[in-house]
Structure formats: structure tokens, C-alpha cells
Amino acid sequence: MSIPMPDQSLSRREQWKRTTQLLSTLLRIYTLSWKQARWGLIGTALCRLLLAIIPLIHMYLVSRLVNAVTEVITAGAGLKNVLVILAIQTGLSIGSAAIRSLEQMIMAALKLRIQAHIEEQMAAKSTRLPLVYFDRPDYYDSFHRAMGSQHSLILFDNSFIVIQSALTVIGYFAVVISFHWLLAVGLLLFVIPSLLVNMRLGEQRFIQMLNQTAIARRVNYLYNLLIGREAAKEIRLFGLSSHLIDQWRSSFMLNAKQKLKLERKGITMNWGVDSFNSILSGALIVGLAWLGTKGRLSIGQYVALTEAFNAVNGQLMSISSNLTFMYQNVLYAQGLFTFLDTPEEGAKHPSDALPLSKPLHKGIDIRNLSFQYPNQPFPTLHQVNLHIPPGYKIAIVGDNGAGKSTLAKCILGLYSASEGAVEYDGVNILDLEPADLRKRVTAVFQDFVRYQSTVRDNIGFGALDRLQDNSWLEVAASKSGANEIIESLPEQFDTMLGPMFEGGRELSQGQWQKIAISRAYFRDAELVVLDEPTASMDPMTEAAVFENFLQIAEGKTTLLISHRLGICKAVDHIIVMKHGRIVEQGTHEELLRLGGEYEQMYQVQSKWYDSEIVTV
Numbered sequence: 001m002s003i004p005m006p007d008q009s010l011s012r013r014e015q016w017k018r019t020t021q022l023l024s025t026l027l028r029i030y031t032l033s034w035k036q037a038r039w040g041l042i043g044t045a046l047c048r049l050l051l052a053i054i055p056l057i058h059m060y061l062v063s064r065l066v067n068a069v070t071e072v073i074t075a076g077a078g079l080k081n082v083l084v085i086l087a088i089q090t091g092l093s094i095g096s097a098a099i100r101s102l103e104q105m106i107m108a109a110l111k112l113r114i115q116a117h118i119e120e121q122m123a124a125k126s127t128r129l130p131l132v133y134f135d136r137p138d139y140y141d142s143f144h145r146a147m148g149s150q151h152s153l154i155l156f157d158n159s160f161i162v163i164q165s166a167l168t169v170i171g172y173f174a175v176v177i178s179f180h181w182l183l184a185v186g187l188l189l190f191v192i193p194s195l196l197v198n199m200r201l202g203e204q205r206f207i208q209m210l211n212q213t214a215i216a217r218r219v220n221y222l223y224n225l226l227i228g229r230e231a232a233k234e235i236r237l238f239g240l241s242s243h244l245i246d247q248w249r250s251s252f253m254l255n256a257k258q259k260l261k262l263e264r265k266g267i268t269m270n271w272g273v274d275s276f277n278s279i280l281s282g283a284l285i286v287g288l289a290w291l292g293t294k295g296r297l298s299i300g301q302y303v304a305l306t307e308a309f310n311a312v313n314g315q316l317m318s319i320s321s322n323l324t325f326m327y328q329n330v331l332y333a334q335g336l337f338t339f340l341d342t343p344e345e346g347a348k349h350p351s352d353a354l355p356l357s358k359p360l361h362k363g364i365d366i367r368n369l370s371f372q373y374p375n376q377p378f379p380t381l382h383q384v385n386l387h388i389p390p391g392y393k394i395a396i397v398g399d400n401g402a403g404k405s406t407l408a409k410c411i412l413g414l415y416s417a418s419e420g421a422v423e424y425d426g427v428n429i430l431d432l433e434p435a436d437l438r439k440r441v442t443a444v445f446q447d448f449v450r451y452q453s454t455v456r457d458n459i460g461f462g463a464l465d466r467l468q469d470n471s472w473l474e475v476a477a478s479k480s481g482a483n484e485i486i487e488s489l490p491e492q493f494d495t496m497l498g499p500m501f502e503g504g505r506e507l508s509q510g511q512w513q514k515i516a517i518s519r520a521y522f523r524d525a526e527l528v529v530l531d532e533p534t535a536s537m538d539p540m541t542e543a544a545v546f547e548n549f550l551q552i553a554e555g556k557t558t559l560l561i562s563h564r565l566g567i568c569k570a571v572d573h574i575i576v577m578k579h580g581r582i583v584e585q586g587t588h589e590e591l592l593r594l595g596g597e598y599e600q601m602y603q604v605q606s607k608w609y610d611s612e613i614v615t616v
């Protein structure tokens, strides 16, 4: 996920490579813009072409006007010519303003369209990337850079300005060169220092952005923590506000100081360039006066050329600043494209995927499965082997951090094995079409999502094709016990949940959990994974949910992760995990007889409840 860094110490060959990389990025930006908004681009290009010609006509008119006024004053000619030229000039100004407005309107629409396209691409890309990316800091750095680079794709505006200004300048040059070639060379000198200085600055800003990404993310994280809901309770309870604000300020200032240093450097360098240009401008005017003394200029021509110099100066500055902007943005766009090009490992093309029999015949096999998180020094799962026959109910128990959830996520195909394999009916999970697999599995995780949306969405997201089917929604809700909550809500399935939007009803943790379980049931999948689904429920509800769960899980393959061992009596098989390995397995009675880890855990829990834990 790294972006090529601009570096002055590159060899010729490397510099050439970098230049071609920049050009291909530029080409990609244009291609993308063309595909998204070709008519808008054509319209803008036409407007810019007209705007490029208008200053030249204006220059010609100024020259004619000054000569006509001179004739009125010196030879007593009538005002007719003067008035006609003035009328044309006024018309030209009105026309030029109208073209500019039209171009702005088209541009506003174009920008929105391209912005929408890029944001959609980024969101879609994030959802396609393997889950493991979300455990990698470099993914967040890359995403952060890409987010900051979204506007870098709107370059066509600047390209058009450059072309428009270049056309105007070429026109002026053609006129100026006919008086003296030195004047044209002088004009050209306006642009070179400014271009070099600003491209260098653009490069340095870009490198700074790359280097500051990690701290900028920390600044955002701390700020969102301070203003968000997630930490609001604890910030107040533990009095964390000043401490977190101090942390935020010091990170913010670290980046701000570096930015300020670079800005100061930029301002000073640009002051130098401006001074050079002022001197050059004076020298050119002297050159014009000299031509006048040689009788090679009329007054009208002198006035028009002086005006042309100022105009050309402005146009060249505009070319320089737009080229600089484009250069800097092409560098930034590389960040965006790097993110969009991130390989989607494990994603199978439907035509390469193997089919999955329905229902499963042999079940699920986990063979020598090891898994290591990218930010962990050691594997979390070691050489796990397990056979899950179809329709079996398996409970996974073990200490905190034993690897239970990780194993479940590997079985669901959310994480790919570092070694070994997960097989569905003998087919490696990596050879299945991900969408096909998803239809066959469902899960409730410990950190389930509370969608700030309607009850319908919160349950219906489990199977979008049945989102509007109230009878299915009712069945799913009654299986988790969420039906009673929903009946008490003002608009039942269409009630907004959560406090973030107007009219939203907040639920308790346990009520949210029931809604999440309904969502998992709503999918009607063959494999159901429940990762501590009842942690926030009261004991009565928990018993009822388990009872329901076992009923509806009849015939389905079920993986249940729970610290409450009472449920284990009712499952077909229990596996006990420790330090990422399966250390014991068997039925409840077998494991009690074994007198190992399971028996110890069970004794500890039995003491707490002083009797049977759960009655199912």
C-alpha cells in the first residue's frame, strides 16, 4: 500500500520511471473523468476555448479604440468609430461573463459527479477488502491518504485553464514577437522561476502529507473520541477530558509546526519570485518605450502592448500555479489509486469458483489450521483440527483470548488461514465464491452492529431480498424474543432505532442483542455462529433464547461460543480451547469425567450458581 516518494537523489532511469508513473496517473485521471462526465467536459472545453480567444479580440479592440480616440482629439474626427468599438467591447464583456457563468455551472455539476463516483469507489473497495486489512495500521494510513486525495482527481478544470491560458499566451506571443523577439523571451522568463519554485513546494507538501499521515490519524481519532458517543460516558466518569485534549493538542501541534515551517518557506520563496517578476516587468516596459522612441510603435499599440504584458503576466502566473496544482494533485492521486488498487486477496471470480452442494453432505473440516493476525508477533490459532458434521451443534469454550472468536471467523471465511485449510464438503473455502458462501452462513458477533436505522433494516439486513416481508420479520423477531420489544414501539418495524437521528428509540444492550440475533435468524442459513449472543441478557431471557435457539437450530449446523457452560449440556459436541489450540473435546459428560480444563471451569461456575446453571 505504499506510494512512490518523490526524491531528488534519483538516478536518471528512476526519474524517468517516476515521470512515466506520474504521466500514467494523469492519464488515468483524465480517462476516469472522461468516462464519468464526457458531455460536461466537452462543454467546459468549448467555454474555455471561447474564453481563450476573447482577450486577443479585446487587445485588438483596445488598440483600435486608443487610435480612434487619438484621431478624435488630434484630427477632430467624429465619435462614431469610438462608440462602435465601445459597444463591441461591452458586448464582448457581457458575452465573456455569460460564458464564464455557464462554465462554472457545468463545472459544479462535474465536480459533484466525479466526487460521488470516487466516494462510491472507495466505499465499495473498503467493503471488498479482506477483513484482515482492518487489523493493519497501514490500511488505515492508506485509507486516510485516499480520503484526503479525493479532490485531487478534479484536475480537468486546471487542465482547461492551462490550455486556455496557453492559447491566449501564444496569441499574445505572436503579436509581441512581431515587434521584437527579446520581448517574447522576457515574457517567458516570468513563468520559469515561479513554476520551479512551486513544483518543488508541491512535492515537499506531498512528502509532508505522507510522513504526517499516522499522526494526522491519531489527531482525528482523539478528536472523534472527544466528541463522539462511544467514549462520552467514560470521559465524564473518569474525568479524561483535559488529558485527552492535551494529547490531541500535542499531536495536532506536532504536525501543525511542520506545516507552518513549510508554509513560511513557501511564502518567502514566492516573495523572491514576485520581486524578480516586478523587476522583469519594469525592464519590459522600458523595452517598449525604447521601441516607441525608434518609431516602431503607435500610441494605440504601446497601450495595447502594455496591457498585453500585464495580461500575459497574469496568464503565465495562472499557467504556473495550475501546473503546480496539477503536479501536486497527481502525486496525491497516486495515494487514492494505490488504495483503489489494493489487491482483494482471496476474492474468487465466479467463473473460477467451485460449487457448494446444498445442503452440505460431509460438513465442515478444519485441517491443521493456523492463523496469525498481521499485527501480532505469534499465531493466534495453532494447528487446529476439527470435523463438524452437518446439523451438529458444537459449543466452543475456553478462557478469554483462547482464540474462540478467531476460529469462528476463519470458519465463516472472514479470515483466511495462514496455514492449513477450512473445507466445506471437501472444498477449500478459498475455492468457493464468497457470495455463495455468505448465503449459507449467518452469525451474531459479540460486537454486533447497532444500525441507526429502522427495526426493519436492523433485522432485514440479514437477508435483503426479504426486507419488506413482514411475516418473515415477525418469525425472526419471535425466535429471539425481540417481538415484545417491537410491539411496544410506536411504528413497530418502521420505528427508527438509536439516538443518532430524529425520532430514534434507544434500546438497552440486551434488547439490541435480541435484534441482532433476529437478524442472524432472518438469513435462514445452514451454518449459524453465535459468538456470546446472550452476554447482556437477564438469566430468564437467556434461558428462553437458548431454548429457542436449540429449537430453530434443529437440522442446522451450529457453532456456539459462550462462557456459560450450562448450554453445553444440550449440544452434541464441546471443544475446549486454550492458547489457540483445542485441548479437550467431547460431550458434557465425557469432559466432566476427563477431569481437565472443562471440568475445572464447570466446577467454578457451579459454585457461583450453586446448582444447575441453565434449565433447557
Ligand SMILES: Nc1ncnc2c1ncn2[C@@H]1O[C@H](COP(=O)(O)OP(=O)(O)OP(=O)(O)O)[C@@H](O)[C@H]1O
Pocket: 135, 373, 374, 375, 376, 380, 398, 399, 400, 401, 402, 403, 404, 405, 406, 407
Ligand atoms: N483483530 C485482532 N487483531 C489482532 N489480534 C487480535 C485481534 N482479535 C483478537 N486478537 C488476538 O487474538 C487472540 C484471541 O482472540 P479471540 O477474540 O479469538 O479470543 P476469544 O477466545 O474469543 O476471547 P474472548 O473469550 O475474550 O472473547 C487474543 O490474544 C487477541 O489479542
